[in-house]
Amino acid sequence: xxxxxxxxxxxxxxxxxxxxxxxxxxxxxxxxxxxxxxxxxxxxxxxxxxxxxxxxxxxxxxxxxxxxxxxxxxxxxxxxxxxxxxxxxxxxxxxxxxxxxxxxxxxxxxxxxxxxxxxxxxxxxxxxxxxxxxxxxxxxxxxxxxxxxxxxxxxxxxxxxxxxxxxxxxxxxxxxxxxxxxxxxxxxxxxxxxxxxxxxxxxxxxxxxxxxxxxxxxxxxxxxxxxxxxxxxxxxxxxxxxxxxxxxxxxxxxxxxxxxxxxxxxxxxxxxxxxxxxxxxxxxxxxxxxxxxxxxxxxxxxxxxxxxxxxxxxxxxxxxxx
Amino acid sequence: xxxxxxxxxxxxxxxxxxxxxxxxxxxxxxxxxxxxxxxxxxxxxxxxxxxxxxxxxxxxxxxxxxxxxxxxxxxxxxxxxxxxxxxxxxxxxxxxxxxxxxxxxxxxxxxxxxxxxxxxxxxxxxxxxxxxxxxxxxxxxxxxxxxxxxxxxxxxxxxxxxxxxxxxxxxxxxxxxxxxxxxxxxxxxxxxxxxxxxxxxxxxxxxxxxxxxxxxxxxxxxxxxxxxxxxxxxxxxxxxxxxxxxxxxxxxxxxxxxxxxxxxxxxxxxxxxxxxxxxxxxxxxxxxxxxxxxxxxxxxxxxxxxxxxxxxxxxxxx
Numbered sequence: 137x138x139x140x141x142x143x144x145x146x147x148x149x150x151x152x153x154x155x156x157x158x159x160x161x162x163x164x165x166x167x168x169x170x171x172x173x174x175x176x177x178x179x180x181x182x183x184x185x186x187x188x189x190x191x192x193x194x195x196x197x198x199x200x201x202x203x204x205x206x207x208x209x210x211x212x213x214x215x216x217x218x219x220x221x222x223x224x225x226x227x228x229x230x231x232x233x234x235x236x237x238x239x240x241x242x243x244x245x246x247x248x249x250x251x252x253x254x255x256x257x258x259x260x261x262x263x264x265x266x267x268x269x270x271x272x273x274x275x276x277x278x279x280x281x282x283x284x285x286x287x288x289x290x291x292x293x294x295x296x297x298x299x300x301x302x303x304x305x306x307x308x309x310x311x312x313x314x315x316x317x318x319x320x321x322x323x324x325x326x327x328x329x330x331x332x333x334x335x336x337x338x339x340x341x342x343x344x345x346x347x348x349x350x351x352x353x354x355x356x357x358x359x360x361x362x363x364x365x366x367x368x369x370x371x372x373x374x375x376x377x378x379x380x381x382x383x384x385x386x387x388x389x390x391x392x393x394x395x396x397x398x399x400x401x402x403x404x405x406x407x408x409x410x411x412x413x414x415x416x417x418x419x420x421x422x423x424x425x426x427x428x429x430x431x432x433x434x435x436x437x438x439x440x441x442x443x444x445x446x447x448x449x450x451x452x453x454x455x456x457x458x
Numbered sequence: 459x460x461x462x463x464x465x466x467x468x469x470x471x472x473x474x475x476x477x478x479x480x481x482x483x484x485x486x487x488x489x490x491x492x493x494x495x496x497x498x499x500x501x502x503x504x505x506x507x508x509x510x511x512x513x514x515x516x517x518x519x520x521x522x523x524x525x526x527x528x529x530x531x532x533x534x535x536x537x538x539x540x541x542x543x544x545x546x547x548x549x550x551x552x553x554x555x556x557x558x559x560x561x562x563x564x565x566x567x568x569x570x571x572x573x574x575x576x577x578x579x580x581x582x583x584x585x586x587x588x589x590x591x592x593x594x595x596x597x598x599x600x601x602x603x604x605x606x607x608x609x610x611x612x613x614x615x616x617x618x619x620x621x622x623x624x625x626x627x628x629x630x631x632x633x634x635x636x637x638x639x640x641x642x643x644x645x646x647x648x649x650x651x652x653x654x655x656x657x658x659x660x661x662x663x664x665x666x667x668x669x670x671x672x673x674x675x676x677x678x679x680x681x682x683x684x685x686x687x688x689x690x691x692x693x694x695x696x697x698x699x700x701x702x703x704x705x706x707x708x709x710x711x712x713x714x715x716x717x718x719x720x721x722x723x724x725x726x727x728x729x730x731x732x733x734x735x736x737x738x739x740x741x742x743x744x745x746x747x748x749x750x751x752x753x754x755x756x757x758x759x760x761x762x763x764x765x766x767x768x769x770x771x772x773x774x775x776x
Contacts, residue, residue: 178669178670183669183695184666184669187665187666187669191662284501285501287709289709300694372658375661375690376657376661376687376690377690378657378709380657380683383657383658384658385656386656386658423662424666427651427662427663427666427667427670428666428669428670430649430651430670433620433623433651433652434623434624436651436652
């Protein structure tokens with residue numbers, strides 16, 4: 137693109153392109169699934185599809201918080217560390233039998249750290265990258281100091297349901313993730329809150345002139361992102377039956393990959409939450425197939441990076457042609 | 459805390475087993491020697507084990523010992539402790555360095571002051587050393603491999619969960635495992651893949667391996683954390699796979715007791731520090747120069763399984 141579009145025209149053009157971009161991503165997705173079914177032995181087995189679905193929806197949940205920060209033109213690098221800190225704090229109470237209190241504390245801590253991120257970014261005009269990058273270390277450091285490197289384990293059975301349980305045939309983490317995705321999808325599409333996020337991401341000045349409080353949107357986005365990080369943390373703690381300060385080392389990068397493949401723009405103001413489902417599915421399938429195909433350890437990171445680059449390149453190319 | 463204390467007592471029993479039969483030299487002409495043991499991090503149970511092992515050895519030889527650890531996990535902080543100890547004119551320093559190269563300047567300062575330095579647990583790559591005593595990762599890996607060779611009667615399908623690809627410890631553990639199992643052609647390695655020393659990845663990789671192979675007899679994990687993750691995957695899939703780890707974390711020992719994890723390998727910090735301190739004491743008392751490298755053998759990278767955990771817990775209960 138040689139000329140910079142003004143926001144109004146950008147949004148207009150986006151409206152026309154959105155249908156094609158979504159369809160294109162859907163086709164990519166089908167292609168991925170088809171390739172996996174044909175070429176990867178045991179991919180379509182019932183046990184594998186169950187594991188895969190659970191992992192895909194957990195990836196989507198990680199992507200939700202990241203997508204909110206990306207929509208306003210920011211980036212939340214502290215996601216994994218915040219998930220670790222909030223859940224190790226909550227786990228102490230949970231292990232002591234206070235399940236709801238522990239869950240509430242974890243979520244409150246996550247939201248509070250998110251709020252702090254948003255506050256510092258909006259009030260002191262810190263670059264999003266710097267603030268959340270620092271918070272990544274601060275939260276991890278606090279988690280390590282708090283746990284002294286020891287895990288909290290043997291958590292009460294009712295709590296483990298969050299990560300290991302089923303409602304009918306559907307794993308509980310999938311249900312939690314679906315609810316979050318649905319709420320965010322509707323909120324972004326039909327509420328002033330959601331439209332405001334898009335407007336801030338597309339052009340901060342224009343948003344300001346049209347009466348939107350930019351700092352408020354930033355604080356909202358990061359607070360929800362922190363809160364969701366805590367939710368992901370709790371689900372993983374329940375799945376692993378153990379809380380440890382080294383939880384979530386890979387979440388931030390996974391979440392970014394999910395968002396990028398899902399069509400959430402790094403520049404802000406672009407993308408929708410259905411895209412996350414596609415991003416999560418693609419990353420989930422790659423992760424799954426790396427192990428099912430027995431890709432050698434030394435080759436795995438390369439393989440993952442390559443597929444992400446190819447997918448995103450194809451996506452951009454298709455959009456441009458349109 | 460209680461569990462840790464019990465574990466220490468067990469270590470003590472092992473330690474005594476190793477050194478019994480050797481007559482302790484008497485302290486020479488009434489002079490009381492004073493040595494210092496510097497470890498990496500006293501918030502980690504591995505190093506509190508080391509502290510207790512060093513203390514036990516020093517006591518046996520009638521030598522005074524102080525155990526110190528930096529508040530921050532940096533080699534600079536360890537060097538500052540060394541400088542303070544040189545100032546205090548201790549008779550010898552036993553140290554588990556945080557960094558093999560970074561610690562060298564501290565060693566050189568001790569050399570200049572004529573204070574002998576013994577390395578323990580992690581090698582030191584420079585300066586003049588009295589010697590090095592430690593259990594290497596190869597022994598731990600080998601001990602795990604040998605346990606499963608015996609457990610499976612030399613025949614079975616196994617998968618290996620490796621540490622972080624490219625790290626020196628991951629390769630050493632893996633080499634140790636292969637040293638043990640490669641002689642048995644009927645032990646078939648179905649897959650050997652990384653789970654990055656990480657619990658979440660241990661679970662996820664194991665889920666996928668369980669899908670891929672309908673028949674897995676054992677999963678050899680290159681640390682306990684991956685083993686604990688793999689355990690969750692195996693239980694969820696309702697499969698029967700023997701799981702082995704390395705480190706003997708309290709959490710794993712409980713899982714071994716419950717029969718959820720088959721075995722874990724203990725690279726006893728207690729024994730490592732005991733032997734390093736013992737060699738140092740002997741040098742001070744008799745002038746006996748220890749070998750440059752004392753490899754604390756495979757017998758001490760002990761596999762703890764259902765077969766000996768009761769004995770283990772009984773000795774802890776005492």
